[in-house]
Amino acid sequence: MSVTVRMAPSPTGFLHIGGVRTFLFNWLYARQHGGRNLLRIENTDTSREVAEATHQIQESLRWIGIEWDGDVTFQLDRMDDCRRVAEQLVAEGKAYEDEGAIRFRMPDEGVTAWDDVVRGHVEVPNETIEDLVLIRSDGRPTYNFASPMEDVWDGITHVIRGEDHISNTPKQIQIIRAIGADVPVYAHVPNIFGSDGKKLSKRHGATGVDEFQREGYLPETMLNFLALLGWAPDGETTLMRRDELIERFSLERVSPSPAQFDYAKLDWMNGVYLRELSPEEYAHRLVLWLGDEGYDWDAQLVTRAAPLVQEKIAKLSEFPGFAGFLFHDVEPDPADLDGGAPVIEAARGALATLEPFDAEHIEASLRGVVEGLGLKPRQGFQPIRVAITGSRVSPGLFESIELLGRETTLSRLAAAAAIA
RNA sequence: GCCCCCAUCGACUAGCGGCCCAGGUCGCGGCCCUUUCAAGGCCGUAGCGCGGGUUCGAAUCCCGCUGGGGGCACCA
Numbered sequence: 316m317s318v319t320v321r322m323a324p325s326p327t328g329f330l331h332i333g334g335v336r337t338f339l340f341n342w343l344y345a346r347q348h349g350g351r352n353l354l355r356i357e358n359t360d361t362s363r364e365v366a367e368a369t370h371q372i373q374e375s376l377r378w379i380g381i382e383w384d385g386d387v388t389f390q391l392d393r394m395d396d397c398r399r400v401a402e403q404l405v406a407e408g409k410a411y412e413d414e415g416a417i418r419f420r421m422p423d424e425g426v427t428a429w430d431d432v433v434r435g436h437v438e439v440p441n442e443t444i445e446d447l448v449l450i451r452s453d454g455r456p457t458y459n460f461a462s463p464m465e466d467v468w469d470g471i472t473h474v475i476r477g478e479d480h481i482s483n484t485p486k487q488i489q490i491i492r493a494i495g496a497d498v499p500v501y502a503h504v505p506n507i508f509g510s511d512g513k514k515l516s517k518r519h520g521a522t523g524v525d526e527f528q529r530e531g532y533l534p535e536t537m538l539n540f541l542a543l544l545g546w547a548p549d550g551e552t553t554l555m556r557r558d559e560l561i562e563r564f565s566l567e568r569v570s571p572s573p574a575q576f577d578y579a580k581l582d583w584m585n586g587v588y589l590r591e592l593s594p595e596e597y598a599h600r601l602v603l604w605l606g607d608e609g610y611d612w613d614a615q616l617v618t619r620a621a622p623l624v625q626e627k628i629a630k631l632s633e634f635p636g637f638a639g640f641l642f643h644d645v646e647p648d649p650a651d652l653d654g655g656a657p658v659i660e661a662a663r664g665a666l667a668t669l670e671p672f673d674a675e676h677i678e679a680s681l682r683g684v685v686e687g688l689g690l691k692p693r694q695g696f697q698p699i700r701v702a703i704t705g706s707r708v709s710p711g712l713f714e715s716i717e718l719l720g721r722e723t724t725l726s727r728l729a730a731a732a733a734i735a
Numbered sequence: 736g737c738c739c740c741c742a743u744c745g746a747c748u749a750g751c752g753g754c755c756c757a758g759g760u761c762g763c764g765g766c767c768c769u770u771u772c773a774a775g776g777c778c779g780u781a782g783c784g785c786g787g788g789u790u791c792g793a794a795u796c797c798c799g800c801u802g803g804g805g806g807c808a809c810c811a
Contacts, residue, residue, distance in 0.1 A: 414809090437739075448809045450809085457809065478805070481740060482740090505741080506804075540747095550759050553760050571741065572740090574748090577746045580746070628773080681770085682770090685770090692770050693770060706771090710772085713770080
């Protein structure tokens, strides 16, 4: 039997990171088994918000690299089919009319059970399940009717979804059995919590996929990090790219207990992937990201600056703050200049005529200046750094000076010397 | 109230009865390197929620408790 799974977001807003993790598991499972991964929008109306959210969801999936097969389908389009099935169930005595709505007759004895791939055997007493509404009195099918029906029609073999659906499962199983279809395999994956153990929400930081993108996280980071939330191939491996994830993923190894989203570890991992990029690729991504965020900085200069920051920042969004001095004027805090006027002046004198004006020679020259004044390197270079970059923290000083160019360097040194 | 799910370092997890006085990764602390910040190297910190069983032996199996979470809609 070939595998067919589905991602079923409701178009109520932007794609939440918890939902993406669930979709990721669907996709990994489908790819590993050479099966299909469908994208099914569980909408109940056709408003403009829905259209926008649907678009946004696809954009986010594309960005992160989770693919779907075939056309996107909409629950709303199958309303009529749902109604027909409900009427059939009424005719068979398995459902009944109730004040204009149609209710499903739940068995009131025994249990409904299934073997959940991540949780094992689960069973619920039927007496605790009420007769649920299939069709509202306005004619629209309810979620708990439409969703399992779509699973049947789409030939879904494995329903991989969030654990908040566990209590819906017995209801849906009963419906599927009532129409005489095969019940799919269920796998309920755990929730993702925020760093305080509570539900992931805005105050924890980014929660929408688009926000992670804007923060300067790489798609490969998100894929790797999310996969590890609730799943691990073994006790050792933490860094895995797309192909390895597909190869090693296993639904059976998904943990049943909820995980907390750890932004600190995410940052670490992003730094790893950022550093792994070739200098060319790194510069490319940086330029694209800056463009997306509305910076009109010179791409040539960004490209030349990229190698100076690649080892030093964990997110692309740190670039403007860290290397912005290359693109705009700076205002050093006199306190940070720390009375460094003498060394700043001396540096200005040395650099004024230095040839060639490159990092190697700049370093040699400045080391001479600092030594000449009897200063330790860290004492001597710091005022110069502040003068040049406007900050106590910066990329390598000598390379930065080379990129800035002689003219700007000299004027910044002069300005700083005046206020130090 | 009823039903269901969950429970190993601060976090993500490995562990599926002896290989575990519990391993890896992040974080955190220290040291080294060092022009700042990072990166890197080395060392370290810290955990099986509690109580009963079962067993020669339990983090691992069973029961209870406690604590989290979800559900009980003509929401999805």
